[in-house]
Amino acid sequence: MKTLLFYLLFPVLLCLAFAGKTGYEFLYPDYFPTPVYDFSKNPLSTERVELGRVLFYDPILSKDGAISCASCHSPYNGFAHTDHDLSHGIADQIGTRNAPPLFNLAWHTSFMWDGAINHLDMQALAPISHPKEMGENIENVVRKLQHIPGYPGLFYRAFGDSLITGEHVLKALSQFQLTLVSAHSKYDNVKKGKTQFSQPEENGYALFQKNCNSCHREPLFSNFGFANNGLPVDTTLYDFGKGQITQRKEDSLKFKIPSLRNLSYTYPYMHDGRFRRLSEVLSHYTHGIQENETLAAELKTPLSLTPDEKTDLIAFLLTLNDSAFVFDPKHQFPKEILQPGEGLLKQ
Amino acid sequence: MFSNFVFAQSAPGNIRFNLTFGSQPVEIGKNYYSPATGDSIKLEVVKFYISHLQFFRDNIPLAVLKKQHMLVDAGNPETLHFPIPEEAAGKFNRVVFNLGTDSLTNVSGAFGGDLDPTKGMYWAWQSGYINLKLEGVSKACPARNHYFQFHIGGYQSPFPSCQIIDLPAIAKNDLTIEVALDSFFSQVNIAETYQIMSPGQQAVSFARLFASLFSLAK
Numbered sequence: 001m002k003t004l005l006f007y008l009l010f011p012v013l014l015c016l017a018f019a020g021k022t023g024y025e026f027l028y029p030d031y032f033p034t035p036v037y038d039f040s041k042n043p044l045s046t047e048r049v050e051l052g053r054v055l056f057y058d059p060i061l062s063k064d065g066a067i068s069c070a071s072c073h074s075p076y077n078g079f080a081h082t083d084h085d086l087s088h089g090i091a092d093q094i095g096t097r098n099a100p101p102l103f104n105l106a107w108h109t110s111f112m113w114d115g116a117i118n119h120l121d122m123q124a125l126a127p128i129s130h131p132k133e134m135g136e137n138i139e140n141v142v143r144k145l146q147h148i149p150g151y152p153g154l155f156y157r158a159f160g161d162s163l164i165t166g167e168h169v170l171k172a173l174s175q176f177q178l179t180l181v182s183a184h185s186k187y188d189n190v191k192k193g194k195t196q197f198s199q200p201e202e203n204g205y206a207l208f209q210k211n212c213n214s215c216h217r218e219p220l221f222s223n224f225g226f227a228n229n230g231l232p233v234d235t236t237l238y239d240f241g242k243g244q245i246t247q248r249k250e251d252s253l254k255f256k257i258p259s260l261r262n263l264s265y266t267y268p269y270m271h272d273g274r275f276r277r278l279s280e281v282l283s284h285y286t287h288g289i290q291e292n293e294t295l296a297a298e299l300k301t302p303l304s305l306t307p308d309e310k311t312d313l314i315a316f317l318l319t320l321n322d323s324a325f326v327f328d329p330k331h332q333f334p335k336e337i338l339q340p341g342e343g344l345l346k347q
Numbered sequence: 348m349f350s351n352f353v354f355a356q357s358a359p360g361n362i363r364f365n366l367t368f369g370s371q372p373v374e375i376g377k378n379y380y381s382p383a384t385g386d387s388i389k390l391e392v393v394k395f396y397i398s399h400l401q402f403f404r405d406n407i408p409l410a411v412l413k414k415q416h417m418l419v420d421a422g423n424p425e426t427l428h429f430p431i432p433e434e435a436a437g438k439f440n441r442v443v444f445n446l447g448t449d450s451l452t453n454v455s456g457a458f459g460g461d462l463d464p465t466k467g468m469y470w471a472w473q474s475g476y477i478n479l480k481l482e483g484v485s486k487a488c489p490a491r492n493h494y495f496q497f498h499i500g501g502y503q504s505p506f507p508s509c510q511i512i513d514l515p516a517i518a519k520n521d522l523t524i525e526v527a528l529d530s531f532f533s534q535v536n537i538a539e540t541y542q543i544m545s546p547g548q549q550a551v552s553f554a555r556l557f558a559s560l561f562s563l564a565k
Contacts, residue, residue, distance in 0.1 A: 041456055118474040121456035125464055129471035139465045166465035170457040245473055247547065 022046040024175075026106070029183050031191055031219050035106035037120060037178060042171045044178065047158040052176025053334050054154065055169065060343060061141055062134035064090050069127070069173070072099035075331050078262035078322075079103060079180060085273030089133040096132075096237050098273035100258060101266040103182040103325065109224045113255045113271040114242045120177065121170045138166045145169070150344040154337075180331060182261050184324035191219065197319065203309075204316025211285075211303050211313075212260075215296070221260040221320060227296040228253040230289030234272055241271065243294075252294050261320045278317060282310050360436055362400070362412075362522045363428040365564055366393060366421050368529045375422040383533035386486040390528070391494075393421035394468065395479035395557070396461070398452070398509075400444035402435035410435040416448060418461040418468060431520065442516050442524075446558045447478030447509035453502035475500050475546065478508050479557060481531075488541040495537055499553050501546020508550050510558035523564035530560055 024044035028035070055061065059068040072087050073079040079102035081087065087095035097113050111117035117126060127133040128141060145151045145164050152162035159168045189195045197205060208216075217223040226242050233239070233253070243252035255271045269275045275284065285303040289295070305313065325331075339345055366373035368388075369380075378387040397419055400412040410432035420426045431439075448462070453475050457464065468477045481497040488495045501508045516522050534556055543549050 038456070116473040118454050119456040122464070122469070122474050125469065125471040137471075139467065142465050165459050166463045167457045167459035170464065174456075 024049055024179070026178065026181075028106075028181055029188060029192065029219070032183065033107065033220075036109055037106040037174075039106075039178075042121065042174060044175055045158065047154075048172050048175045049179050050176075050334070050337075051154045051158040052172035052174065053331075054337050054344070055173055056176050057333050057338055058343065060144055060148065061128055061136060062090050063136040063140075066090050067134055069124070070333070072127075072133075073102050075328075075333075076265070076326060077101070078182070078265040078326055080266040082265065082267060085268050087133060089130065090135045093132040095130070096239060097271055098268065100256075101262060102177055103180045103261065103322075104220055104259065105180065106178050107220050107224070110256070114245045115226060115256055116245045120174045124170055124173045138169065142166055142169060148344055150337075154344075180325070182322040182325040185261060185322040186319040188219075188322070190319070198315070200312045200315040201319050202316075204312035204314065205319075207305070207309055207313045208316050211305075214298050215257045216260045222257045225257055226251070226254040227257055227298075228292070228294040229255075229285075230291070230295050230299050231270060231274070231284070232288075232290045234274065237272060239272065250294060253292065254294060260317055262322055262326065263317055264321045265326050278314050279310065282313065286310075360431045360520050361428045362431050362442070362524070364397075364419050364526060365523050366427070366526045366528060368527075373421050373528055379529070381485070381529065381532045383529075384485060384487040384537060388483060388485045388532055390421065390481070390483040392480050392482035393528070395419050395446060396448050396468065396476065398445040398448055400429075400442065402432070402439035403441040403443060404438050405440065409439050414461075416452065416458075416460070416462050418466055431522065437520055440516055441514070442522065443511065443513045445509050446512055446561070447500075447554065448476040448502070449509055450502040450507060452476070470498075470500065473545075475502055478554065481557075485532075485537050485541075487538045489538060490541050495541040496544060497542070497553060498544045499550045499557070501550050503546065506546050506548060506551050508546065508554040510554050512558055512561050514561065514563050516563060525562050525564040527560050527562065531556065 022045050024046050026035075026039065026044055056069045059065050059071070061068060067090050072081045072084070074081060081099040085098060087097060087099045089095060100113065105120055108120070111120065111123045112126065117123045125138055128136050128138060142164050152164065155164050155168055156162040158172060161168070186195065186197075190197055215223055215225065215227055240252050242254040243249065245251075263269075263278060267276055269278075269281050275281050282303075282305065285299070286305055287302065289299050289302050337345055368390075371379065373390060373393060375390060375393070378389050381388045395418075396416055398416045400417075402409045402411075412429060412432065414429065417429065418426060452458070452462065462476070468480065469475070470477060477498045477500040479497070479499045483495060484493050485495060486493055490496075499508055514524065540549070543553055
């Protein structure tokens, strides 16, 4: 009897054993540092990454079904929101910060412009819950997903359990976002010995290393720290950044240092999207820095760049554009599973 | 039927949290007279995390409760008791546990079970668990609808809110830990302090006060 039961259950056991177990290799160049994200707590699998991608693009995550993660983090914009200075949520509400691009997240030590979030898994809770973003809550997201034909099956294949939990929603979203690795720019190809910088790019690289690299540290082009870069306070927003979270005076006006990869796709720039062009950003660093108590030590003396040097520096910055990443179909709308306006296709 | 019920209530080998208001057990939605404020108090939410519960004989650790984090909810009787591990049964004379979640748990991403963010005990705007929630209605509270709300959390220095509770226990199988909520309202002026929903000094003071409500039932 026991043997019979075993044979009857064997296919079931086999399915259980392999649920979410199609290994997904996390690839990055050897000149990248070791990722910060602890993959042992959330091992990547093809099924989980795929589920995360479907969730990322499904507006069901928002209260009125109008906004998905991808609404403000579009793949074609390096997962930022081109042309929007501030984030755009349900019912045409406008938030207070620029939606940051999403790539190389496995190396980030904290999230959001003010560092309020300490772990990638927990990040999605903030936009899901914010009344000016998705206006929903995770309890309700889980409830809705559980009732959509197809989702329990996707969760089963990913996690071996068709009962949907907050943990699994968040971990799947993390998995998809972790796979957004940008490492195929011209800069990367130079690093890999596949090509060479032009003379202006080479000059720009030297200027970058001299003036920018302490905060926007290569190869990820950020040290993921926080700094006050001397932007005058926008009096329509009164955003004091990290200081609002830590309640410490020394953190006032400090914002997370963004990566400089994919700048051509991720404009406008700064935490409030105030600059539309890279030339405006450079002008800020040469002529616009406002002195105050928490200003970054590196910026106490403004940058000094001739017009030619600015041109060269921008030429170098453009080598950080990674079109292979931005147009990678693996990261795009999962049209084989989701249908715009229709939601999840029956599985 | 009735005898079964009594048996379940007094089954040996359980550790039980007994939430009380004066001489009465706490029931969600019920009105209690508070001598401190001179009016009635209605509790709507009483939830807190108990974590890393350990059993000792003097200073010798005997056992750790397998379930590391437990969400105790006054509105759900199932969450108020846990079996005592065999290794400790009848031998322990001291229990030590956290009121709240430790800092490692707060920085380690998503968890399931009682720690799942769908339990409503995780802040969305800033990472971190809400270690305890106390909400209800008191006429003395000047907030909208006289509704007081305490969401106490925070794991970062200098304001970690997790509290260690160390209680002497009598070495027998059953253990009842009393949480005297009436004592909270005699120590907090609800007319002045009625809303704490972020980490900070106030949250730490609140957590300390709440921890002092725990005692061994006589």
